Amino acid sequence: MIVARTGNEAMAEAMRQINPDVVAAYPITPATEVVQLFSKFVNDGLVDTQFVPVESEHSACSACVGASAAGARVMTSTASQGLALMHEILFIAAGLRLPIVICLVNRSLSSPINIHCDHSDTLASRDAGWLQIYTENAQEAYDTTIQLVKIAEEILLPGIVSTDAFIISHGMERVELIDDKEIPKFLGERKLNYSLLDTENPITLGPLDLQDYFFEHKRSQIDAMNKVLPVIEKVQKEFGDKFGRHYSTVDEYKVDDAEVAILVMGSTGGTAKVAVERLREKGKKVGLIRTRVYRPFPKDAMTKALSKVKVVGVMDRSDTLSTLGGHLYNDVRSILYKAEKQPLMKNYVYGLGGRDISIEEIEDIYDELLNIQKSGKVAKDIVYFGVRGE
Amino acid sequence: MKKEKEGWKELPIGLVLGAATCLNFETGDWRSEKPVWDAEKCTHCLICWVYCPDSSIIVKDGKVQGIDYKYCKGCGICAEECPPKVKAITMVREEK
Numbered sequence: 001m002i003v004a005r006t007g008n009e010a011m012a013e014a015m016r017q018i019n020p021d022v023v024a025a026y027p028i029t030p031a032t033e034v035v036q037l038f039s040k041f042v043n044d045g046l047v048d049t050q051f052v053p054v055e056s057e058h059s060a061c062s063a064c065v066g067a068s069a070a071g072a073r074v075m076t077s078t079a080s081q082g083l084a085l086m087h088e089i090l091f092i093a094a095g096l097r098l099p100i101v102i103c104l105v106n107r108s109l110s111s112p113i114n115i116h117c118d119h120s121d122t123l124a125s126r127d128a129g130w131l132q133i134y135t136e137n138a139q140e141a142y143d144t145t146i147q148l149v150k151i152a153e154e155i156l157l158p159g160i161v162s163t164d165a166f167i168i169s170h171g172m173e174r175v176e177l178i179d180d181k182e183i184p185k186f187l188g189e190r191k192l193n194y195s196l197l198d199t200e201n202p203i204t205l206g207p208l209d210l211q212d213y214f215f216e217h218k219r220s221q222i223d224a225m226n227k228v229l230p231v232i233e234k235v236q237k238e239f240g241d242k243f244g245r246h247y248s249t250v251d252e253y254k255v256d257d258a259e260v261a262i263l264v265m266g267s268t269g270g271t272a273k274v275a276v277e278r279l280r281e282k283g284k285k286v287g288l289i290r291t292r293v294y295r296p297f298p299k300d301a302m303t304k305a306l307s308k309v310k311v312v313g314v315m316d317r318s319d320t321l322s323t324l325g326g327h328l329y330n331d332v333r334s335i336l337y338k339a340e341k342q343p344l345m346k347n348y349v350y351g352l353g354g355r356d357i358s359i360e361e362i363e364d365i366y367d368e369l370l371n372i373q374k375s376g377k378v379a380k381d382i383v384y385f386g387v388r389g390e
Numbered sequence: 391m392k393k394e395k396e397g398w399k400e401l402p403i404g405l406v407l408g409a410a411t412c413l414n415f416e417t418g419d420w421r422s423e424k425p426v427w428d429a430e431k432c433t434h435c436l437i438c439w440v441y442c443p444d445s446s447i448i449v450k451d452g453k454v455q456g457i458d459y460k461y462c463k464g465c466g467i468c469a470e471e472c473p474p475k476v477k478a479i480t481m482v483r484e485e486k
Contacts, residue, residue: 095405096404096405097403097404097405098404156403156404193402193403193404193406194404194406202408202409202410203406203407203408203409204406204407204408204409204410204411205404205405205406205407206405207405207407207411209405212395213395213401215398216396216397216398216401217398217401217405219398220398220399220401220403223398224403
C-alpha cells in the first residue's frame with residue numbers, strides 16, 4: 001500500500017505491525033510522535049502491547065530491560081537528551097544481551113539546547129554495545145525498524161534505528177507499507193533461552209561479576225558484535241527477497257567508476273545523490289558512499305568501497321571534541337591504516353544543530369575533492385563546513 | 391578439588407546463572423570474629439534470629455540450635471542484640 005507518511009509516522013506504523021509485547025516510553029521532541037501515535041494504536045486496540053508511560057527515559061529503558069528479560073518483544077523511542085538519560089541502562093541492556101529496539105530521532109545534545117538534527121546523541125552512545133543503523137528517508141526508517149527487530153533477536157543485541165530530526169521525522173514522503181499480515185510472518189516469535197517469568201526454571205540475571213568472570217562475559221559480548229554483520233546482511237537479503245526493497249550495510253551510489261566520493265550517514269545521503277546526478281551530467285566522475293550500519297562498523301564493505309576512489313570527503317554531522325574531527329572520519333582513518341589502497345581524505349564536519357546542507361554546497365565539496373585529486377594534496381584535514389567565520 | 395573456571399565460549403549468553411546461587415557463596419570465610427552460642431544461658435527469645443542479616447541462626451521448633459558458620463560473616467549483631475541479662479552469645483577472635 002502506498003501512503004504519505006512522515007518518518008515518525010512510518011516508524012509508528014512499523015511498530016504497529018511488529019506489535020511488540022511491551023513499549024515503555026517517555027516523550028521527547030522530535031521523537032514524541034512515534035510513541036504518541038503508537039499509544040493511540042494501543043488505545044484503539046490495534047495492537048496487543050502493554051504500554052508503560054514512565055516518568056523518565058532512564059525508567060523507560062529500565063522497564064524495557066525488565067520486560068525484555070521476562071521474554072517480551074520490546075521497543076521504545078527517544079531522541080537526544082532522552083538517549084543521554086538512558087545511557088547508563090543502554091550498557092546494561094547490551095551486557096544482558098536483551099534485543100530491545102529503539103526508534104530514535106537524531107537530535108543535537110545540549111548545550112546549547114537545540115531540537116534539530118545532528119548525530120551527536122547516538123554517537124555519544126556508540127560504545128554502549130547497541131547496533132546502530134542510520135536511515136536516509138522515511139521508507140528506509142520503516143523497513144529498517146522491521147529488519148532490526150529480527151536482527152536484534154537473532155544475535156541477542158539491542159539496536160537503534162535512527163532518522164534525522166525534522167528532515168526525516170517530520171518530512172512527509174511516499175512510503176510503501178507492507179501488508180499487516182506479512183510482518184509477524186517475517187519476524188516469527190521471539191525465541192527465548194530463558195525467561196524471568198518461568199518460575200519452573202528459576203534463574204539469576206545480571207549478578208555481581210568480579211575479576212574472575214567479568215572479562216569472559218565482556219569477551220562474549222564482543223564476540224556477538226563481531227558476528228552480527230553477516231546476520232544483518234542475511235536479514236536485509238530476506239527482507240529484499242520478500243518485499244522487494246534491497247539494502248546493504250554500506251550503500252554505494254555510482255562509486256565503481258568514480259574518481260572522488262563523499263561518505264555520509266543519514267538524510268544527507270539523499271541530498272548528495274542529487275548532487276552526484278548534477279555533476280555526472282557535467283561529466284564529473286563523482287560517487288557517494290553512505291553507511292547505513294555504523295555499529296558494528298562494516299569494515300570490509302567500507303574498505304572495499306573506499307578503495308575504489310582516489311579522494312574521499314568524509315561528512316560528519318558530529319564532532320568528537322577531541323581535536324580529531326568527526327566520528328565517521330576517525331573510524332574510516334582507523335580501518336584504512338592497513339589497507340593497500342588509501343585514498344586522500346578530508347573531513348567535513350557539517351550541519352551541527354540542524355544547520356541546513358544544500359545540494360549546491362555538496363557540489364562545492366565535490367569540486368574541492370576533484371581539485372584535491374588534481375593536486376594530490378589535502379591542505380587542511382578537518383574543516384567545519386557551513387559555519388560562519390571560518 | 392577446585393573446578394577449572396570456564397572460558398568465555400562456555401558461558402551462557404547474557405549473564406544468566408542458576409537460581410539461589412548465594413547458597414554456593416560461603417560468606418563464612420569473611421569472618422574475623424565468630425559468635426559463640428551458650429546453650430545453657432539461651433532463653434530462646436529469638437531476637438538474634440530476627441536480627442541476623444545472613445539467616446545464620448539455626449532454629450528448630452522455635453528453639454535456637456546453634457550458628458551456621460558456613461554463612462555467618464561475624465558481624466556481631468546477634469551478640470549485641472542478645473538481651474543484657476542473658477548474654478548467651480559472645481564474640482571470639484577467629485584463630486587460623
